Amino acid sequence: MIVVHHLNSSRSWRVLWLLEELGVPYQVKAYQRDPRTLRAPPALRQAHPLGKAPVVEDDGRTLAETGAIVEYLTERHGGGRLVPPAGSSDRLRYTYWLHYAEGSAMPPLLLTLVFLEMPKAPMPFFVRPIVRGIAKQARQTLIEPMLKEHLDFMEGELGKSTWFAGEAFSAADIVMSFPVEGFAARGGLDASRPKLWGWLERVRARPAYQRVVENVGPLDIVG
Numbered sequence: 001m002i003v004v005h006h007l008n009s010s011r012s013w014r015v016l017w018l019l020e021e022l023g024v025p026y027q028v029k030a031y032q033r034d035p036r037t038l039r040a041p042p043a044l045r046q047a048h049p050l051g052k053a054p055v056v057e058d059d060g061r062t063l064a065e066t067g068a069i070v071e072y073l074t075e076r077h078g079g080g081r082l083v084p085p086a087g088s089s090d091r092l093r094y095t096y097w098l099h100y101a102e103g104s105a106m107p108p109l110l111l112t113l114v115f116l117e118m119p120k121a122p123m124p125f126f127v128r129p130i131v132r133g134i135a136k137q138a139r140q141t142l143i144e145p146m147l148k149e150h151l152d153f154m155e156g157e158l159g160k161s162t163w164f165a166g167e168a169f170s171a172a173d174i175v176m177s178f179p180v181e182g183f184a185a186r187g188g189l190d191a192s193r194p195k196l197w198g199w200l201e202r203v204r205a206r207p208a209y210q211r212v213v214e215n216v217g218p219l220d221i222v223g
């Protein structure tokens with residue numbers, strides 16, 4: 001049976017959702033983040049040297065990296081479901097979003113987290129206002145314009161089709177759920193983006209999505 005090494009409030013949530021959508025049985029091996037550092041416990045390194053979630057085991061193979069896991073699971077267990085036909089223009093879009101999620105959308109969200117947390121780190125009291133000022137400046141001049149560009153782009157793309165890779169829901173929507181929820185939590189996704197909110201509502205209403213909420217809790221975004 002497929003084993004999913006699942007860390008609470010993490011990207012491995014998407015793998016559980018994909019397997020629910022495909023109706024493929026799996027077993028969850030659960031890990032809890034350190035409440036102070038939010039890091040994964042050392043035990044996750046026994047599954048994969050980087051100690052990051054998700055990690056999946058199937059048929060003697062160990063897989064890491066969400067996009068690679070999604071490609072593997074859809075190919076091996078999907079029977080053509082949740083992936084647009086090879087050679088179609090939707091397939092090209094599908095591949096694009098599969099890579100965009102981690103390669104382009106997540107980095108500015110991660111930077112936001114870093115600059116929000118930086119002033120909270122232990123430091124001499126007289127340094128804190130300086131660090132706070134630098135972090136604010138970085139967010140306002142560098143990161144927020146980047147986030148806005150991504151929001152404009154995603155909103156525009158969802159104006160062209162119901163789902164990210166066309167008129168059919170696909171695994172690209174599953175992969176995109178993490179960054180879009182991240183934009184909603186701390187990346188400036190507000191009511192001025194009806195396409196993205198409509199997409200989020202459709203995603204959250206899916207029965208397979210709801211089953212994961214019931215099993216392991218909601219998709220929270222930590223880092």
Ligand SMILES: N[C@@H](CCC(=O)N[C@@H](CS)C(=O)NCC(=O)O)C(=O)O
Pocket residue numbers: 007009010011012038039040041051052053054064065066067102223
């Ligand atoms: N690009 C990787 C990122 C993996 C990753 O950073 N996972 C986070 C969870 S969202 C993690 O395990 N963090 C805990 C840690 O770094 O200690 C993927 O998509 O699989």
